[in-house]
Amino acid sequence: MSDIVEKTLTALPGLFLQNQPAGGPAAPKASFSSRLGGLVRGITALTSKHEEEKLIQQELNNLKATVSAPTTTLKMMKECMVRLIYCEMLGYDASFGYIHAIKLAQQGNLLEKRVGYLAVSLFLHENHELLLLLVNTVVKDLQSTNLVEVCMALTIVSQIFPREMIPAVLPLIEDKLQHSKEIIRRKAVLALYKFYLIAPNQVQHIHIKFRKALCDRDVGVMAASLHIYLRMIKENSSAYKDLTGSFVTILKQVVGGKLPVDFNYHSVPAPWLQIQLLRILGLLGKDDQRTSELMYDVLDESLRRAELNHNVTYAILFECVHTVYSIYPKSELLEKAAKCIGKFVLSPKINLKYLGLKALTYVIQQDPTLALQHQMTIIECLDHPDPIIKRETLELLYRITNAQNVTVIVQKMLEYLHQSKEEYIIVNLFESILVLNTVDTYAPDNAWFIQTMNAVFSVGGDVMHPDIPNNFLRLLAEGFDDETEDQHLRLYAVQSYLTLLDMENAFYPQRFLQVMSWVLGEYSYLLEKEKPEDVITRLYKLLMNDSISSETKAWLFAAVIKLTPQAHSSNLVERLIQEFTISLDTCMRQHAFELKYLHENIELMKSLFPVDKSCEEMVVDASLSFLDGFVAEGLSQGAAPYKPHHQRQEEKLSQEKGDFFHETSSLKLEGIKKLWGKEGYLPKKESKIGDEVEAPPIPQENLTIENMDQVITKRDQSQVLTQSKEEKEKQLLASSLFVGLGSEGTINLLGKADTVSHKFRRKSKGKEAQREETTSAHSVTCSSLSSLSKVTCENNYLNTFSQLLDSESLTELPLVEKLSDCSLSAPSLFADNDMEIFHPPPSTAASVAKGISLYMHSNLMEVCNNEAVSISSYKIWKDDCLLMVWSVASKSGSELKSANLEIFPAENFKITEQLGCCLPVVEAESTRNFQYSVHLEKPFTEGNLSGFINYQLMDTHSVQLEFSINLSLLDFIRPLKISTEDFGKLWLSFANDVKQNIKTSESQAALPSALKTLQQKLRLHVIDIIGNEGLLACQMLPSVPCLLHCRVHTNVIALWFRSSCSSLPDYLSYQCQKVMEGS
């Protein structure tokens, strides 16, 4: 510190002298400079932060007085501004000076104005309200005849300018594109670029002028225009393909040294310009052979010309390689580019090595053999002392992972995780690990999988995204395709957790403990040697540990509850109950009481907590109909009828405001803890834990190392013999890392090797699972409560609704007018089916058109075919039912006899045949339709209709062909046309509600477009739009209504569903989210 002070002090006089212009006005200037100088010097001389604070506060107080004093001249103000900037830079608040900065820019002469503008650009940000006060000044300066003023105005505009004020200056800036001075034209182009970034629509009309700027005789202006082009081409490359020739020519001239010498940078011609052009070419040539061909020559020249003598040529080379690999490939160029990458990777300079790895990472997806060429370098980088090199190497390895090297790579990643302290990197890295572990199906065996996940959870448990443990649990619960294999996996998990818990003085993150407790609760029954009591003992120890968060304790308690019915002796459970029924934690106390009462009836408990049923659907009677008797009794004794919370709220509001339709938010629920949610516990917070029980631990590393060894021995060892020990180790590592990449193996590079078992692919549990995923943070379903009683929502509609239905016939819905755009948008509903669109022969089309054109229908889709017939089907969404039409078309040359189609009866549906299905002869190339009406009997989430057709060909015996088609609940959703008032009445009478916020991009935020999407894709009826709120209604066939209230905030749409049926709002909110996020 002291030498700096000294230097400062000795340098000061010289500095002031240097700054003084010769002659007269030296005196005042020196005094101004010395004020900043004095401040700086004063601060430097101080030794403590506290003293600095004091000094700056004093300085700021002085400044505050000075800037607001009326006698302060602009010149003094300018000087004050400089000191204010300095104070802000040191981290002190100088906001009182902002307005004066604007004033200074407005009123000062050039000298002062420049400082004023600078202060504004440093003090304010784009959305600052004071910025509006600057607009007039900018407009004035843009019109000035003084070049410097115009330049200043353009500079500030391109730095910060309020978006809504762009129209005020846009014409002025457009004019500047024709200015005689190139510096003005250049700045104008950049200002427009800035506008393009913040408000692209506003500059759309000047695209043609950008072209002029591209052809400007001044290189600077042309270079500036490339910024805009890069942006525009990135958004829509196809619109600018015609410019490819121009860009190529420009690049040729630049590379060929045709530019003025002062654009050279260390004798390399205009490197920034070159890089910009290379990026543009990369975008234009992507997946486009013809365009790419135009640029091969110039790219080749660029690669050749860039002589490797300076960093900047490497920078260009790097960009060039990137472009070569982005465009349509040409082997010659690829070869040269690969050589370049080699130069980077092998360079002793660490910066170049880093870029080499980065380039490899990019290129490796297209050419994995490159990794093989450089494997030894990569191995060296893996142990590089600089963590960023390691990090990039891991990223590279991540991209070459396959079934054979996954163990080693994950091992390396975990090592890095143990060392790294950067949270962002940790999160990123084990996301990669998890992908490798689970999604990409590389995991070699159960033990490895569980051990790796254990390692991940123990290292990163507290920073990871909560989805990760949840998904892991779901994976475990839902299992893979093989049930015995699943049980092994679960058993292994249970065993490994018990071992971990038995380790002395081990600390695990809360999330990991939660995972453990869930798994132990669910799958301890698989243990053969240990009894449930033993598991409960361990859980009990954890529960008594003070360092465990109450959220985790809730998980632990749930596990105990699940295990209790399986246990034979109940001493421990009773002790637990005793302990926690007097707990100060209300949540724990409630659990304890729950357990206490359940414990009194073990049989009931057994039925409530069945073993291994975590994946079963839970059916809950939300209407609590089993209480009807109790309620009736209460009412008969004069109790007031129950009003649901929202109804009370509405009544209260309507009393207050005379307006019934408001969102409710006054009742505060924050203090009350919600214990059980739909999917299990709803817990919170975390801390640290420890536990102490001794038992032989399973060494964690064991299995991974064994696997690694196996992989290594697979490779030939001839090369290994001659090298030193260290070299050998590296070779070994290399061979295990790059196994499966080489040409000798001719293994499907990077692709998933077919030898891998597919057991780690998730088994689908239908849409239900996906819905849980998106809607709930705690998606682990608890197996309890599942068998309480059945849904009885259909009994639940209210008289008001049936009256409504009577008064207005539903068949009059104005569907016809929407038919055209609906059938266009229909495929999006069925995009999941992934089927070819079948083009119906004219006769089918005609019959479709004739009979049912009144209703919306889906496209014709082929469901199955063979050499003789093709069966396709489509859905017609009739008002009262779903009409399925299967159309059987015989192919040319074959004649069908006695074709017969039958549909298997299906759960949830009532299927009725519409017309005669039997026909004697289907002539060649003719079609025949079978129609079935499908009525909904029970709400469902995923349905399926299957059936078969049998027919006889002329010469053969009968052939049977099976098919099936998916049905979605959406097929049974119809618009419900009611008035706003009826909506209000119905709204209050429905008990089941679901709220959801959906983020949308800005373009969607407009309510009408969102509503239109819902109307077209989900067939909701738009009743009314009031300001930023929208009312919609629909019904599930035969007549279960559901209402939707939408409200738009800035870019969030708040959806609020209500219905008499409990599952419908959930389902619809999921569908809404899907269509709105998808569109």
Place this chain on the structure above:
Amino acid sequence: KGHLELGSWGKRFRTKSRTLHSVHVLQMRFMLLFSRQGKLRLQKWYLATSDKERKKMVRELMQVVLARKPKMCSFLEWRDLKVVYKRYASLYFCCAIEGQDNELITLELIHRYVELLDKYFGSVCELDIIFNFEKAYFILDEFLMGGDVQDTSKKSVLKAIEQADLLQEVRARDSEEEEE
């Protein structure tokens, strides 16, 4: 069939890795100059950032950069950004860019800025920048506009600055004469 069933979890990660290296329009996020002692000398933010966030970022980043050893790579991953830094005597020049950008050219950009400062001040030292930081800002604004390189010609950047300086001096003298 397996791939269709990955669920959104898998999909999320897949998209993450796919977009990682797509070409972006690259804009510099901010530039900082600070001393070896951790004193901020200049800061320029090209993306609207709240005051509190700025202070936090500056503090954190200074710590990270100052802890680096001299022979280490000039690039580092920090939050979701790539930081490119270089030390000139007692002063660190530090730019934050997006991960897809070209780190090497950013390093050269820093160097070009130092060259410009050097030419303007005549063998620049930290003190020049401390006492004339507004000049350093003017030069930066002339060189980078909104985080993009405005002019690669050293001559024209300095010409613009000198022109403005000159006009200023003349005006300043005029106005002072008027005052007298």
